[in-house]
Amino acid sequence: MKQLFESVTLNHVTFNNRIIRSDTWEGIATPDGGTTDIGYDIYEELAKGHIxxxxxxxxxxxxxxxxxxxxxRLSNDSLISQHKKLVDILHATxxxxxxxxxxxxxxxxxxSGMYHETDINNMTKAEIHEVVDQFITAAVRAEQAGYDDVQIHIAHFFLLSRFVSPVVKY
Structure with a gap:
C-alpha cells in the first residue's frame, strides 16, 4: 500500500501518486464537442483531490x-484552445x-445529406485510412493542447474494437 501514494515516473510523465482517474463519459460537451464550464469544473475538482x-x-x-x-472532440483545430484550457487546469495542480x-x-x-453508421465490412480501404488519419491528427492536436500523452479507446464496441472483436465477423 505504501507504494500507492509514492510518485512514479513512466516514460516522460511523473505522477504524484499511482492513482489514475480513468476515462469516463460525462456527456456534458457542447454539440460541436466543446468543453463546458461544468466540464472544466469537474476536472479541476478531480485534480484538486490529489489524484x-x-x-x-x-x-x-x-x-x-x-x-x-x-x-x-479533438476533431478540428478550433477545439485545441478549449483542450489547452483543460490541460492548464490540470497542470496547475x-x-x-x-x-x-x-x-x-x-x-x-x-x-439525401443524412449520415448513416457504416458497418466495418462495408468500409473501403480509403475510409479505413481516413479513420487512421483522424486519430493521427487528433493526437497532434492533443500534443498542441499540451496533453502529456494520449490513450486510444478500443473497447465497448466503439469502431476500433470492432476490428479486433471475435464477435464481429468479416
Missing part, C-alpha cells in the same frame, strides 16, 4: 461521430493529463 493523473472522458476524433451525445481518443462509429453521408 496521480487523469485520462479525460473519451474524446472523438471526428466531427461527424454521432455515437454518443455530449462527447468532447501538477496533475498529468491524458486525452482518450475515440471513434464511436464511422458515418457516411448519403445522397
Amino acid at each position: 496521480g493523473g487523469i485520462i479525460t472522458g473519451f474524446t472523438s476524433v471526428a466531427d461527424n461521430d454521432f455515437y454518443m451525445g455530449g462527447m468532447m 501538477n496533475t498529468p493529463a491524458f486525452s482518450q481518443l475515440a471513434l464511436g462509429a464511422f458515418y457516411k453521408k448519403s445522397a
Whole structure:
C-alpha cells in the first residue's frame, strides 16, 4: 500500500501518486464537442483531490461521430484552445493529463445529406485510412493542447474494437 501514494515516473510523465482517474463519459460537451464550464469544473475538482493523473472522458476524433451525445472532440483545430484550457487546469495542480481518443462509429453521408453508421465490412480501404488519419491528427492536436500523452479507446464496441472483436465477423 505504501507504494500507492509514492510518485512514479513512466516514460516522460511523473505522477504524484499511482492513482489514475480513468476515462469516463460525462456527456456534458457542447454539440460541436466543446468543453463546458461544468466540464472544466469537474476536472479541476478531480485534480484538486490529489489524484496521480487523469485520462479525460473519451474524446472523438471526428466531427461527424454521432455515437454518443455530449462527447468532447479533438476533431478540428478550433477545439485545441478549449483542450489547452483543460490541460492548464490540470497542470496547475501538477496533475498529468491524458486525452482518450475515440471513434464511436464511422458515418457516411448519403445522397439525401443524412449520415448513416457504416458497418466495418462495408468500409473501403480509403475510409479505413481516413479513420487512421483522424486519430493521427487528433493526437497532434492533443500534443498542441499540451496533453502529456494520449490513450486510444478500443473497447465497448466503439469502431476500433470492432476490428479486433471475435464477435464481429468479416
